[in-house]
Amino acid sequence: MNELSQGAQDRSEPVVHLDAVSLSYGSTRALDGITLDIPSACVIGLIGPDGVGKSSLLSLVAGAREIQTGQVHVLGGDMADAAHRRRTCPRIAYMPQGLGKNLYPTLSVFENVDFFGRLFGHDRHEREQRIAALLRDTGLSPFVDRPAGKLSGGMKQKLGLCCALIHDPDLLILDEPTTGVDPLSRRQFWELIENIREARPQMSVIVATAYMEEAARFAWLMAMDNGHLLASGTPSDLLRRTGTDNLDAAFIALLPEEQRRDHKEVVIPPRGMGQDEDIAIEANHLTVKFGDFTAVDDVSFRIPRGEIFGFLGSNGCGKTTTMKVLTGLLPASAGEARLFGHEVDPRDMTVRARVGYMSQAFSLYSELTVRQNLELHARLFLLPADTIEGRVRDMVTQFDLVAFIDALPDALPLGVRQRLSLAVAMIHAPDILILDEPTSGVDPIARDRLWQILSDLSRKDGVTIFVSTHFMNEAERCDRISLMHAGKVLISDTPERIAAERGNGNLEQAFVAYLQEAIDRVAAPTVPSTQAAVSAAAPPTAEERHSSHRLLGFFDPRRMFAYTQREALELQRDPIRATLAIVGSLILMFVMGYGINTDVENLAFAVLDHDETTISRDYALQISGSRYFTEHAPITSYDDLDRRMRSGELSLAIELPPGFGRDVARGSNVQIGAWIDGSNPSRAETVRGYVQAMHTTWLVQRARELSGAGEATGAFQIEVRFLYNPDVKSIVAMAPAVIPILLLMIPAILAALSVVREKELGSIINFYVTPVTRLEFLLGKQIPYVALAMLNFFLLTAFAVFVFRVPFTGSFPAFTAGACLYVIISTAMGLLISSFLNSQIAAIFATALLTMIPATQYSGLVDSVSSLQGAGAVVGRIYPTAHFITITRGTFSKGLGFDDLSAPFLALIVTVPVLLGLGTLLLRKQAN
């Protein structure tokens, strides 16, 4: 009963209420004082070009972004209130902008939906039922095992919808769900939404879209521009108010006067007759394969000079690949591409000079100003130096860039940037322009201006234009168009004829018909019937409803393990990361074990013997007999000594003075000279120690020979015992100490990247809008890396014991327990670093900086902590690596166990909650 009244109340009240909401990114104002009520239980459209604040508005409503000023009420509560967000986020579903932005590309279709089911606490049985029903209704059932990254754009969006619908939301927020999706998939997508709405009429849906023809079907529209709300109302309301017959025109009419002033309808004059003999672009049975994937399949077309040729199709259908072949960026696997009758040859610079190419993304140098960009390209195209200035001026005037001449591209609006791209592509007055989606993300007015320029180029200058687009009204402006699907050209003709033939005069309908036909031909059985009953979205029973709320508030192991499982799957499928973690650390251990070698052996030495007596030769023999030194050819003169030491050949030179033997025999004062190469001070110190020791031994021997044995045993003796490492081998000391360093750096970097990657790629949004808490998120992500690090630990230890033959003398359980604590700490350090950094490269550098230096310099690896001074000493006392090195050396070499190592264990135990607590505090649950 309670449920029903709740629903009724929702229907009468607005689902979303905004009051004076503003949002700024730095100095850019994304939303400016928006006040608005959004009615519930219907589909509401948010229309307007890119960059006007649609996405910002939706992310505020979804609770993914922090509110700066104003009030946002969603489902009857204030979204600034964390408790309300926690209560309502299980009732909201949010699909962010970008194809598959909230999906995990390496996970399969099933695993993706399953992850969301786990986040909402569904048990296994319930999850499987729901997933099966959702996948069946969206037609994804045949692809359950396919990785999400390999789905087509339309399928990705359907999968995104499944993930959003798994928990029966009351409010569904879709941010441009159909951008970049072919018309057929778009149509299917909306049919799906219709069916779901039929089954659950109380659900409200808010959709942002750039396609006005879609928006015409929604119940209620809000038009936005430049952070402001222009108008709201039903589509017919808006048309009536502006006195227009389509929403594109209505939108332009709604814009403020100053933006509209320069706008004119694009009129493209018809092409003159008799030009068709001169073929500019030609493709004959063009095929491009990547491995066993055919991106372009037997494509042929002929484009005469001066024609505007449109290329339509969904993302990934082969448009961009075809364009790259035409520009010589990609070689064709079969068939040929011709420009002006010559086959495209990447090495032929003269053809390149006749082509202008504008790639999909803005691809000019953002670090150069508008003028510098133009000048650089003019020079690269070898325009004569004296004409460059004039040409740049012409382009700036023609493309209306005068006001921005010294600005950096990043500071310019998208429309202006696209004009700059076009100006750069035109700088060398090419005969052919190849434009890859030049208008995506550009507002209608700027789009019209761009088309006017294209029209002039084609009709006045005879430039051939090859352009790809998603927009039907742009396709209608082309002289001829080709529709591409899955690498094949389906139809190629004038827009009018295509529309008349299959679509009753409507181009979009014609395309849908062609697409449907192509799909039926290829894969008839797998095509879903979109009319299927949407059983998964049936009204939830009280029990089901309840199940979503069974979860504990602040910490629920199920949500944590949802992240653990997902992270583990991703790790498993990223060969580079996994390889690096396992093989990489073994390689590094090998290298460091050998590299940090302080054993000094086989040093080169030579003697300058002025005496040449038995005694002097005996002295030299004493040195060459030791394993530390290798004797080289005798030194002949001081010059020889100098030259050989300078070249680095000799580490030690001994000079025995004339009359050495005589003086020794007489017992008079005599001095032996020894020169050590001091360029490497620590090696020199070791050499000094060796030489001194050998000198002393020689003296003792001499004394013994002179006065009989026994007498010269010395006044006293020092007995030196090298403990733990009796042979004083570097490897015994270094190998155990290298383990802590490797177990710090690599797990920390991997853990840090795991969070920062989500931030950079956008899937962090799932953390923002689902009920998972910060601690669950961090711990869940940490577990797989701890497991991986422990595997690494066992491998490294085995490597030290069996390959380096370092004896292990202490308690292995104590060593393992210490390692376990330590890798929890090292991964927690990575998570802590990731909580405040946003780019992957910054995370790598910061982690390397914050781990490498303290671990190698202040943790007792070479110099013991007690010998450090100042800041280094402070770091050394608290840094976990120092404590774990004590545990490692204690258990490895000193034969110790738990009892002897309680102090470092205690230090490690205290560190764990400190790091995790800080990480949890610093991590943000919303974007800001």
Place this chain on the structure above:
Amino acid sequence: MRVSNIVQLGVKELRGLSRDPAMLILIIYAFTVSIYTSSRAQPETLNRAALAIVDEDNSPVSTRIITAFNPPYFSIPKMVSQADVMARLDAGLDIFALNIPPNFQRDLLAGRSPTIQLNVDATRMSQAFTGSGYVQSITTGEVSEFLSRYRSGAAAPIDLALRARFNPELNKSWFSSINNIISSVTMLSIILTGAALIREREHGTIEHLLVMPVTPVEIMASKIWSMGLVVLVASAVALILVVQGLLAVKIAGSIPLFLFGAALYLFAMTSLGVFLATVGGSMPQFGLLMMLILLPLQMLSGASTPRESMPEIIQNIMLAAPNTHFVILAQAILFRGAGLGVIWPQLAALIAIGMILFGFSLWRFRKFVR
């Protein structure tokens, strides 16, 4: 191949770098602050080494020995009981424990040759080894001085005059400052070219270049000369201002000759950077790959530990790495004042390795941009 294109594109690289404050700060930091601090912070081999003494004699001679240990080489000795010695060594509190037995002075004077025991924690390699020598010589010195008051007429002195050439005081900061320059040069040459290339691809500008009349050789050569120049200038500044100026290190040889060697080295390393960028497709993969390559190159080049003591196979393998030759060359010129006559084999090796790396990277780069 057009020189003007290489120049234009290189100038574009330099302009781009000048607009990237984070990168500029990183470069300046790596060549100034980083070199200065780590050269200064590095303790001498023996610095405040922790020493414990068990004095079971309590005689004038044992007191003499105890008071002889002072900072900076040793910390003030901790007086401990025989029972604590092992526990303290186990816990890593001490590195050395000197045990002066009961009746040491009496036995010494009676000529019974008593024995002092020195326990050394040999897991602390460098300190253990150098330090035990110091402890022995200090102890011997004190005892013989004590004895010389009681006995006269020591044995015939055969003196060993030990002199360290090129760095008479064995000042560690000299060595580490040069090493830091070498490692900064290595790291930045790879990062700058590699990251510049990956950034171009991530921003799609590389495609843009390739549809223009510009060849891959020109693109690669432009990155190499521009980024190499940046690192070369930075290392010259670091060498003259920081190492010669602030750290007052005496540079024995010719700085122009060193910079010439560095230029050849940069040619090889920037080519390697391009190569790594073609292997690691994205920025994080490049970052991880770089660490995996950089660390072994640095450790085994002979900059931090002498080449002679590495296994022979590693020595031979490392002859293929440009680092090895550059380290030999840099140390010979800067410390030992070696001239062209001495280091020409290294220069020849750098040229050869550089050409091979450049050729190989170019081949990879052509495939990369396809």
